[in-house]
Amino acid sequence: MILDNIVPFGRSKAEYELMFALTESDRQKTIIGIGDGPASFNAEMTAAGYQVTSIDPIYQFTGAEIKSRFDACVDGIIEQVIKSPSNWIWKYHKSPADLQANREKAIALFLEDYEQGKSASRYLKAELPRLDFADQQFQLALCSHFLFLYSAHLSLEFHLDSIRELCRIAEEVRIFPILTLAQERSPYLDTVRESLAKDGITSEIIQVAYELQRGGNQMIIFKNYRTYGKSTN
Ligand SMILES: C[S@@+](CC[C@H](N)C(=O)[O-])C[C@H]1O[C@@H](n2cnc3c(N)ncnc32)[C@H](O)[C@@H]1O
Structure with a gap:
């Protein structure tokens, strides 16, 4: 896998809960996140006492490598979002700037948890x-944001x-x-x-x-x- 070909944008636990309509009974299940990338779902769920395993081919890279790829793409992506205003609904994220701030927060939480999570086999390269x-x-x-999206x-x-x-x-x-x-x-x-x-x-x-x-x-x-x-x- 070449990191240059992927966009390591990650979502938060609150976003996963809304995207997947997770109930408390769902949260208590043994969960596998497929293509979780730098989402903070696993980090936040683990901190809250739930059980999540995440798989992604980018987990072969170091946290610094994933962050540097994020930094290289983030401005370009937010620019594309600003240039296509009719494509987006500003409900959860209030604006393109808020979206960027939320993506930065998610990757920061992911990176804080990444080494510990790898040792605990919560982040698996697969x-x-x-x-x-x-x-x-x-x-x-x-x-989230892999199958069907990249059809x-x-x-x-x-x-x-x-x-x-x-x-x-x-x-x-x-x-x-x-x-x-x-x-x-x-x-x-x-x-x-x-x-x-x-x-x-x-x-x-x-x-x-x-x-x-x-x-x-x-x-x-x-x-x-x-x-x-x-x-x-
Ligand atoms: C747009 S990101 C979504 C990240 C996360 N699921 C989220 O919604 O916040 C897509 C992810 O799919 C991962 N991916 C690429 N090829 C994959 C594969 N064959 N199997 C599983 N994940 C893959 C990428 O590395 C990337 O992290």
Whole structure:
């Protein structure tokens, strides 16, 4: 993986809670964050006594390397946001400057926790579409701003393999948003849902109380009713 190709922008626990409509009972589950990057979700959840494992290929890099990549992209991204005012809803973040401040706060919290979290195996270098976890090891998998968002860069095949893999390792999988970077509904959505339904994986689209990309206020939940590694006797 080349760090220059990725945008290490991370969201906070409060944003994850809104994007994924997390209830107190959800927070108490064993959670895996997929492509968590420099989000502060894991750090904040751990500090609050919950159990989160995060995987991301960028965890092969040091905190200093991740921060320097963030510093190299942040101004350019905020400039793009300012130049496309009709694409954004200023509800949770009050303005482009507030968005930048919130992203800086998230990466700062992540970096404070990163070394300790790595030692505790809470930040693991791993990447979709294959993950080295046992069947149904987690109760809940959360994937924010990776699958569906990068539909222009990642194939339909990649999405199908990845979501099947997530349904293998977790009882329930939530993905947000279902829009692409071009603010359109992912062209893969219907095919993925139809194809996975044939494997016994159900899906449901839910409206949530978080919207930054205009129209990006829905998450999708996948659930697999097959039994994994369990005796059928
Ligand atoms: C836009 S960031 C989102 C970070 C975080 N989920 C959030 O919403 O705050 C996308 C993340 O996906 C990660 N990523 C890239 N390829 C991946 C893969 N094959 N499997 C899992 N994560 C990947 C990137 O390294 C990056 O950290």
